[in-house]
Amino acid sequence: MKARIKSKEEIKRMREAGRILAACHREIRKLLAPGISTLEIDAFVESYLRKHKATPEQKGYRGFPYATCASVNDVVCHGFPDSRPLGEGDLVTIDIVVNKDGWLADSGWSYAVGEASPAAQYLLDKTHEALYAGIGMATAGKRTGDIGYAVQTVVENAGLGIVTPLVGHGIGKNLHEPPDVPSIGSPRTGALLKPGMVITIEPVVTIGETGAVFWEDDGWTIRTADGSLGAQFEHTVAILEEGPCILTE
Numbered sequence: 001m002k003a004r005i006k007s008k009e010e011i012k013r014m015r016e017a018g019r020i021l022a023a024c025h026r027e028i029r030k031l032l033a034p035g036i037s038t039l040e041i042d043a044f045v046e047s048y049l050r051k052h053k054a055t056p057e058q059k060g061y062r063g064f065p066y067a068t069c070a071s072v073n074d075v076v077c078h079g080f081p082d083s084r085p086l087g088e089g090d091l092v093t094i095d096i097v098v099n100k101d102g103w104l105a106d107s108g109w110s111y112a113v114g115e116a117s118p119a120a121q122y123l124l125d126k127t128h129e130a131l132y133a134g135i136g137m138a139t140a141g142k143r144t145g146d147i148g149y150a151v152q153t154v155v156e157n158a159g160l161g162i163v164t165p166l167v168g169h170g171i172g173k174n175l176h177e178p179p180d181v182p183s184i185g186s187p188r189t190g191a192l193l194k195p196g197m198v199i200t201i202e203p204v205v206t207i208g209e210t211g212a213v214f215w216e217d218d219g220w221t222i223r224t225a226d227g228s229l230g231a232q233f234e235h236t237v238a239i240l241e242e243g244p245c246i247l248t249e
Contacts, residue, residue, distance in 0.1 A: 003170050003178045005196035010103065011238045011247070014172070014198060017100035018236055018247035020052045021107050024096060032111050034088045038070035042081035045096060057097035057104055057175055064220065069095040069108070071222075076204050076213060076230030077166055078220040088114040091124070093232045097175055104171050106200050107248035110231040119207060123160065123231050127205040130154040131233040134183070134201040138237050138244040142193050148185025151203045155183070161211030163204040163230070166222070170199050171236060195241050202234030 006014070024045060031044060046067040049056055056067035064078075071079035071093040072086065079093075086092060095108030110124055133150040147168075155162050168181030179191035183203040193199075205211070208228035215222055224230055238245040 001178045003191065003194070003197050004172055005194060006172060006198055006238070007196070010172070011196070011198065013101060013103040014105055014236070014238070015247045017054065017098045017103050017105035018107070020049065020054050020100060021096055021098040021105045021248050024048050025094070025107065025109050028094055029111060032086070032092070032113055034114050035085045037083050037085055038072065038081040038092065039083045041094060042066050042068045042070060049098060054098050054100040057099040061175065067096070071095070071230070071232070073229055074224045074227050075221055076163055076206065076224060077222040077232065080218070080221060086113045089117055089120065091116070091120055091229055091231060095232070095234065102173055104173065104175060105236045105248050106171055106175070106234065107236060108202060108232045108234040110233060120229055123205060123207050123229055126154060126158040126160055127203055127231040128233050130203045130205065131201060131235065134203065135235065135237055135244050135246065138193065138199065138201065138239055140193055140195045140239055140241060143188060144179055144181050144190030144193070145185035146187050147201060148182045148190070149187050151201070152184040155203065155205050159209060161206040161209045163206060163211045163213050165213070166202070166204045168200040168202045168234070170197065172198055193239050195239055197239040198236065198247070199239070200234055200236050202232060204230060204232045206230045
């Protein structure tokens with residue numbers, strides 16, 4: 001399948017979903033403190049989105065039962081929210097997909113609860129840096145391999161691991177559209193980026209250098225194989241003639 005090119009009006013509608021999503025993440029940051037549970041955050045997100053006439057696209061997607069993916073410490077992706085209170089120094093990633101009038105925006109963000117350890121803060125800083133290195137390559141005429149190479153370079157130079165099975169993707173009226181956007185790659189390889197494409201860039205990085213993970217029996221929860229901390233930062237990005245436009249910032 002080919003990537004679907006969006007019109008300016010369609011990108012504008014995705015930007016509105018992205019604005020709601022970015023504002024929701026700002027509210028989550030205010031809520032996060034030792035003692036809150038990811039189930040409470042999930043309930044807040046669902047209420048917040050509905051208040052803004054939007055819906056959580058994850059809920060019901062392939063049977064996923066929650067409005068958010070909430071991944072704590074060694075869970076790197078697709079964690080189920082639960083009632084356990086978060087503790088000082090925990091890392092939690094909240095991944096949200098907003099549906100606003102049929103158009104989607106997707107952004108996951110990792111947060112430290114209270115004060116992060118130096119190692120955890122290093123992981124957060126370098127994962128965030130890797131995301132923006134990838135976004136810098138999201139220009140017309142580049143390829144997905146250029147994005148992956150930029151992400152990979154930051155992560156490997158930092159001595160961290162990349163979870164390679166988890167990739168970014170095209171997005172629009174559907175959550176997963178072509179092309180895949182891996183967090184590793186070689187320059188000038190992969191799908192060609194064209195004006196009007198909208199993609200997610202979402203490096204998932206671990207303190208463990210291998211980035212190896214395993215899936216739990218629920219079919220969703222993904223943990224690091226060595227029990228090390230993981231982090232993820234993700235934006236939805238439109239490819240425009242003038243350069244990348246972050247729709248979820």
